[in-house]
Amino acid sequence: MEKLRQTPSQTVGPFFAYSLTAEQYGYDYNSLINGLLINHDTEGERIYITGRIYDGKGQTIPDALIELWQADANGQYRSLPIHQKNDGFTGLGRLGTGTDVQDRFLFTTIKPGSIGDGQAPHINIILFMRGSLHRLYTRLYFSDESATNSQDELFNTIPEERRNTLIAQRKQNAGRIEYHFDIYMQGEKETVFLMYITNDVIS
Amino acid sequence: MENSQLIEVEPINFNVQPPHLYSEYKSTILRSPTKPLIPVKEQLKDLSLPAFGDSAIGKWDHDLTKNARKNGEPIGERIKVSGKVMDEYGRPLRNVLVEIWQANAAGRYIHKAEIHDAPLDPNFLGAGRMLTDREGRYSFYTIKPGAYPWGNHFNAWRPNHIHFSVIGHQIGHRLVTQMYFPGDPLFEFDPIFQSVPKHARELLIAKFRMDWTEPEFALAYEFNIVLNGKCQTPFE
Ligand SMILES: [Fe+2]
Numbered sequence: 407m408e409k410l411r412q413t414p415s416q417t418v419g420p421f422f423a424y425s426l427t428a429e430q431y432g433y434d435y436n437s438l439i440n441g442l443l444i445n446h447d448t449e450g451e452r453i454y455i456t457g458r459i460y461d462g463k464g465q466t467i468p469d470a471l472i473e474l475w476q477a478d479a480n481g482q483y484r485s486l487p488i489h490q491k492n493d494g495f496t497g498l499g500r501l502g503t504g505t506d507v508q509d510r511f512l513f514t515t516i517k518p519g520s521i522g523d524g525q526a527p528h529i530n531i532i533l534f535m536r537g538s539l540h541r542l543y544t545r546l547y548f549s550d551e552s553a554t555n556s557q558d559e560l561f562n563t564i565p566e567e568r569r570n571t572l573i574a575q576r577k578q579n580a581g582r583i584e585y586h587f588d589i590y591m592q593g594e595k596e597t598v599f600l601m602y603i604t605n606d607v608i609s
Numbered sequence: 610m611e612n613s614q615l616i617e618v619e620p621i622n623f624n625v626q627p628p629h630l631y632s633e634y635k636s637t638i639l640r641s642p643t644k645p646l647i648p649v650k651e652q653l654k655d656l657s658l659p660a661f662g663d664s665a666i667g668k669w670d671h672d673l674t675k676n677a678r679k680n681g682e683p684i685g686e687r688i689k690v691s692g693k694v695m696d697e698y699g700r701p702l703r704n705v706l707v708e709i710w711q712a713n714a715a716g717r718y719i720h721k722a723e724i725h726d727a728p729l730d731p732n733f734l735g736a737g738r739m740l741t742d743r744e745g746r747y748s749f750y751t752i753k754p755g756a757y758p759w760g761n762h763f764n765a766w767r768p769n770h771i772h773f774s775v776i777g778h779q780i781g782h783r784l785v786t787q788m789y790f791p792g793d794p795l796f797e798f799d800p801i802f803q804s805v806p807k808h809a810r811e812l813l814i815a816k817f818r819m820d821w822t823e824p825e826f827a828l829a830y831e832f833n834i835v836l837n838g839k840c841q842t843p844f845e
Contacts, residue, residue, distance in 0.1 A: 409697050410835045413812055414625045414805040416787040417634075419772060421720035425710030425736035426774060433719070434677070435736050438665050438706075462639035469722075475658065475780060487704075489662035498659060504722075532783055537636025539627040539804055541783050543649075564647055591640050601646040602656065602781035602837075 685714025
């Protein structure tokens with residue numbers, strides 16, 4: 407089969423909000439994906455995922471777009487189609503960092519279960535921003551899962567001194583459970599970014 | 610595949626992606642990773658993204674000339690932008706969420722942080738979305754966006770473009786890109802367009818399709834999108 411060339415990636419730019427996160431930013435257009443990955447009936451431990459994104463000078467980034475993709479409390483990803491916004495447990499979240507005075511994101515979800523052997527509970531993250539020509543993948547692991555984290559296949563392929571950048575810190579705040587996950591684009595604490603290899607035959 | 614039968618007449622360079630750091634595009638300097646990315650090899654089931662149902666999409670979401678009308682039609686040149694979303698083997702990817710956003714005909718975004726001194730259009734938002742059909746096709750009606758200035762360097766202008774966000778079937782299929790129009794004189798001055806390797810820039814330029822034009826209504830452009838990796842939809 408003749409192979410086609412991929413479409414090159416380009417930056418999301420500074421002006422995505424009225425399309426991709428319209429409701430969050432107050433534009434007159436509805437959103438399919440937002441900061442709520444669950445609904446009232448979703449089983450599991452309610453948690454909040456919050457953090458900031460820092461550039462190479464330590465400034466917080468106010469125009470990034472962050473997407474989350476996670477399994478449910480039983481380690482199952484959603485396979486049924488999403489028919490509307492907040493259609494039960496979607497496991498899919500999306501927020502911009504431009505509506506909080508401190509440039510934070512705040513997702514409402516449940517703690518995912520392990521998706522299988524050799525997999526610690528985790529949340530996949532996709533990041534976009536002005537000044538980034540690609541989507542950037544990373545992964546959030548949980549600070550209260552250190553035993554399972556150390557068994558995780560991917561976690562173990564990461565140089566030891568950088569593993570910390572993928573661990574969200576569990577905190578109690580006003581009776582709710584928050585995981586704090588700051589992302590550093592550069593510098594000493596530069597977050598580990600990932601590259602997905604599909605199982606294509608490389609000829 | 611039998612290697613002896615593979616005679617490459619004209620080798621294709623598959624390296625189409627821009628680098629992370631492209632210093633002519635100044636914002637990349639402080640916002641691009643400096644350390645190598647870590648490869649992930651996983652079971653495909655772990656990479657699947659959910660599909661969207663048709664009911665998730667509004668009736669006019671695909672028609673930007675209609676979806677934000679207040680007191681009339683938006684100003685500008687009405688166009689149709691259509692194409693196919695495929696995997697690298699040319700197989701159509703159906704049920705893919707395609708979201709777009711763009712400036713209006715005057716080169717002005719409705720975004721609140723936009724400061725370019727060009728008029729807003731009360732009848733144009735500039736956002737749309739749809740799902741690809743069984744053949745992987747999508748088709749939007751919109752207004753041809755104008756060029757606009759930006760602060761990257763003195764007298765910097767972006768070529769006319771439409772932003773695309775594409776959610777395929779797997780996490781590795783996630784793409785955000787920009788579609789350009791043929792023959793734009795700003796190409797050679799735009800570091801975002803120039804960040805793509807020279808041989809691959811044509812992949813971001815829509816083709817003018819006279820044969821898809823709707824007489825007395827709208828000119829037509831074709832923009833096909835090829836996502837990373839194979840189509841793995843199990844039920845096809
Ligand atoms: Fe733009």
